[in-house]
Amino acid sequence: MPDKTVFLCAINNVLSGGCPEDCSFCTQSARHRAPIQRYNFKDPTTVLAEARRAHSYGALGYCLVTAGKGLDDAKTDYIASLASLLKRELPGLHLIACNGTADAQQLRHLAAHGIESYNHNLETSRRRYPEICTTHSWEERYATCEAVKSVGLSLCSGGIFGMGERPEDREDLLESLAELEPDSVPLNFYLPHPSLPLTERTLGRPEALEIIRRAAEKMPGLSILMVAAGREALFAGREEEIFEAGANAIVLGDYLTAAGEDPDRDRQRLLALGYRIAEQCHA
Numbered sequence: 001m002p003d004k005t006v007f008l009c010a011i012n013n014v015l016s017g018g019c020p021e022d023c024s025f026c027t028q029s030a031r032h033r034a035p036i037q038r039y040n041f042k043d044p045t046t047v048l049a050e051a052r053r054a055h056s057y058g059a060l061g062y063c064l065v066t067a068g069k070g071l072d073d074a075k076t077d078y079i080a081s082l083a084s085l086l087k088r089e090l091p092g093l094h095l096i097a098c099n100g101t102a103d104a105q106q107l108r109h110l111a112a113h114g115i116e117s118y119n120h121n122l123e124t125s126r127r128r129y130p131e132i133c134t135t136h137s138w139e140e141r142y143a144t145c146e147a148v149k150s151v152g153l154s155l156c157s158g159g160i161f162g163m164g165e166r167p168e169d170r171e172d173l174l175e176s177l178a179e180l181e182p183d184s185v186p187l188n189f190y191l192p193h194p195s196l197p198l199t200e201r202t203l204g205r206p207e208a209l210e211i212i213r214r215a216a217e218k219m220p221g222l223s224i225l226m227v228a229a230g231r232e233a234l235f236a237g238r239e240e241e242i243f244e245a246g247a248n249a250i251v252l253g254d255y256l257t258a259a260g261e262d263p264d265r266d267r268q269r270l271l272a273l274g275y276r277i278a279e280q281c282h283a
Ligand code: SF4
Pocket: 019, 020, 021, 022, 023, 026, 027, 028, 029, 066, 067, 068, 069, 100
């Protein structure tokens, strides 16, 4: 990243909680009974106001996330209508959908309404996946990523590190991601929660930096290598380290069910460090 440009992405959890799947890292799984806010189909006016605010702080990517295993007709129509609204009101945003497993027809429908990227993480290595989720397979996740590419949407796919995986699982996950040739890769560092089976993050800052370096090495053609969840816990006040390791993007503001840094503080800090906020998306 020779010109020190940082891409900022914000996420909006537009349908939260109540998911019947058993992903052991996720507070939105109903099985874990985590004390999170639950709601169905957030009001579009609220989503627009939140997107406007994120954009005002420099967020260029805007990701519409729904809890649950995957898209159905109601979710597809809802995300498509949100995309139409945001595209009309905030045409500068690069719109991303993150709604779980999806087929080509659903993805085409989203693309026709303004969604430009689809985020679907592989989460961890194929070998390790059955240890963190038993209700759906890693292969289903991979197939959705392939479907995203088949319809011409930009693919955003990454994973979560620090969930007890071994070094070889980290390598294998990065290898699988590299095979998919995504346009952007979000690296999440596990956010422990007392309600979840995994109560600790099993890595520290040096390992996280090594993962960023390895991802950058393995996928030199990536448009966006993003550090997402866990940044505040591991790198607060040391953000330059993640960019020096090869990342060029961060999530601005809150995560799905966890608070993030104040977006204005993040933005001011990046500018003070001499970074430029990206004004165009190449993903
Ligand atoms: S499918 Fe998605 S929302 Fe449901 S538990 Fe897994 S990660 Fe959470």
